[in-house]
Amino acid sequence: MTDASSPPEELAHPRHRFDAPRKEEVLAGALEVIDARVQEDEHLTPTSVNWHYTRACNYECKFCFHTAKSSYFLPAEPGGMDEAQLCLKRLRDAGMKKINFSGGEPFLHPKHLGELCRFCKETLKLESVSIVSNGSKIQERWFQQFGDYVDILAISCDSFNEETNVKIGRGKGMHIRQLEQVRNWCNMYGVPFKLNSVINIHNVGEDMTAAILQLSPVRWKVFQCLLLDGENAGPDALRDAKELAITGEQFGQFLKRHETVACLVPEDNTRMKDSYLISGASTLGPRRSAPAPLLGAPRPSWTSGSAS
Numbered sequence: 001m002t003d004a005s006s007p008p009e010e011l012a013h014p015r016h017r018f019d020a021p022r023k024e025e026v027l028a029g030a031l032e033v034i035d036a037r038v039q040e041d042e043h044l045t046p047t048s049v050n051w052h053y054t055r056a057c058n059y060e061c062k063f064c065f066h067t068a069k070s071s072y073f074l075p076a077e078p079g080g081m082d083e084a085q086l087c088l089k090r091l092r093d094a095g096m097k098k099i100n101f102s103g104g105e106p107f108l109h110p111k112h113l114g115e116l117c118r119f120c121k122e123t124l125k126l127e128s129v130s131i132v133s134n135g136s137k138i139q140e141r142w143f144q145q146f147g148d149y150v151d152i153l154a155i156s157c158d159s160f161n162e163e164t165n166v167k168i169g170r171g172k173g174m175h176i177r178q179l180e181q182v183r184n185w186c187n188m189y190g191v192p193f194k195l196n197s198v199i200n201i202h203n204v205g206e207d208m209t210a211a212i213l214q215l216s217p218v219r220w221k222v223f224q225c226l227l228l229d230g231e232n233a234g235p236d237a238l239r240d241a242k243e244l245a246i247t248g249e250q251f252g253q254f255l256k257r258h259e260t261v262a263c264l265v266p267e268d269n270t271r272m273k274d275s276y277l278i279s280g281a282s283t284l285g286p287r288r289s290a291p292a293p294l295l296g297a298p299r300p301s302w303t304s305g306s307a308s
């Protein structure tokens with residue numbers, strides 16, 4: 001929150017160096033990308049869409065590539081909810097069956113998030129509505145109000161040693177307690193619970209088997225820490241994750257250690273890089289034939305791929 005005497009957050013914070021795009025720009029960009037992508041290839045259907053709902057986050061994970069943070073958030077703008085719903089409807093008409101709200105941290109805007117989940121489920125009748133969150137901002141009353149409109153809630157946790165989470169930047173020491181709380185609410189309100197972990201230099205030696213079995217997620221997605229030039233690596237990056245990177249062999253050893261965990265789904269760097277097409281307002285312009293991944297749009301963006 002800022003008051004009248006303080007500079008806007010995006011100016012006060014050195015990482016917020018991108019201009020917030022105008023609402024019309026974002027909407028036009030999103031709709032243009034959707035239309036262009038569908039027209040380019042009649043066989044291309046955005047079946048599974050990952051909406052990077054906001055790039056802002058209350059955590060500072062050192063490997064995170066959502067470093068180019070914009071304070072702009074379409075649904076909170078005047079008329080923005082209607083326009084967000086229009087985008088979602090256009091996507092549904094183009095073949096979207098599943099949507100995942102991710103970030104940044106989607107629960108920085110819990111009411112808008114809940115209303116959009118309701119819209120996707122009740123009005124658009126999508127097969128699947130999911131959310132990926134760090135869990136820290138979730139409250140029980142959100143489940144009471146909106147739990148019926150969510151098919152899967154994924155919470156990110158990289159370690160069951162709180163000191164390791166702090167070292168990574170995943171919270172300030174309360175992450176596991178909140179994770180367990182959210183897991184209980186998922187049980188109480190019948191929302192399937194999923195867990196995501198990023199394996200990096202700080203947690204690659206950990207044995208998480210007992211904790212995972214106790215939490216019993218429907219799926220435990222395990223990612224190898226990914227370096228993206230210009231995002232979390234290289235001279236132009238706002239965050240440098242190089243020191244957290246692990247080799248494929250180290251990742252393999254982690255997977256081997258957890259081979260008895262049946263819900264584990266691994267995602268190594270090669271698979272991750274090939275799985276996503278990210279489209280944002282930055283794709284505006286004459287570009288019409290872009291089958292290759294457009295990674296790192298510095299604005300609210302849409303991903304078509306294996307998001308959840």
Ligand code: SF4
Pocket residue numbers: 057058059060061064065066103104105134156170
């Ligand atoms: S919680 Fe997610 S979005 Fe936030 S800093 Fe960590 S990885 Fe990035």
